[in-house]
Amino acid sequence: MLIEEKINKIKEDFSFFENWEDKYQYLIDLGKKLPLLENQYKKDEFRVQGCTSNLWVVPKYHNNKLTFLGASDSVIVQGLFYLVKYVLDNEYPKTIISEPLDFFDEIGLSSHLGPSRSNGLNSLKRQIKNLATELQKN
Numbered sequence: 001m002l003i004e005e006k007i008n009k010i011k012e013d014f015s016f017f018e019n020w021e022d023k024y025q026y027l028i029d030l031g032k033k034l035p036l037l038e039n040q041y042k043k044d045e046f047r048v049q050g051c052t053s054n055l056w057v058v059p060k061y062h063n064n065k066l067t068f069l070g071a072s073d074s075v076i077v078q079g080l081f082y083l084v085k086y087v088l089d090n091e092y093p094k095t096i097i098s099e100p101l102d103f104f105d106e107i108g109l110s111s112h113l114g115p116s117r118s119n120g121l122n123s124l125k126r127q128i129k130n131l132a133t134e135l136q137k138n
Contacts, residue, residue: 003095006087007103014107023109024076031078034085037071050123052116053077057124059131065090066132076113080121084128093132101125 017023037056046056053074060067068085072078087103088096104110110118 003087003091003099010083010086010103011107014109020112023107023112027079027083027109028075029079030082030086031072031075031080034071034078034082035069037069041069042071048120048123048127050126051077051120053120055081055120055124057081057127059128061135065092066096066128066135068128076117077120080109080117081124084124088128093136096132097129097136 014023014026017026037058041058042054042056046058048055048057051072053072055072055074055077056070058069060069067089070078070081070085072081083104084101087101088099091099104121110121113121
């Protein structure tokens with residue numbers, strides 16, 4: 001599935017909900033779909049810096065594509081990670097670098113996050129793009 005198709009699915013899914021309470025609950029439910037992250041990965045090397053909650057993102061590079069494992073101790077942050085993972089998982093670094101991930105604004109989620117969660121989301125996006133940039137250089 002192309003990134004654009006993934007983003008359109010997210011937009012469509014969020015459009016079914018009329019209020020933010022339901023959208024947040026859906027975000028939480030998405031985060032619960034993630035497989036449990038083994039404790040061996042819950043260390044500083046995988047922790048997203050700039051996120052108030054603990055968020056660990058473990059990149060895997062195989063066949064020139066990136067996939068991600070991850071978890072958070074915040075159900076909202078875990079849901080945000082789920083959305084980023086859904087869009088960017090199994091993509092080439094070049095594709096990841098060029099994807100602005102502006103769908104958070106388009107579904108109105110960015111404006112409903114508090115400052116600390118917004119900073120965390122921006123840190124997550126930045127960390128993944130930095131990783132993709134480093135892999136692209138090699």
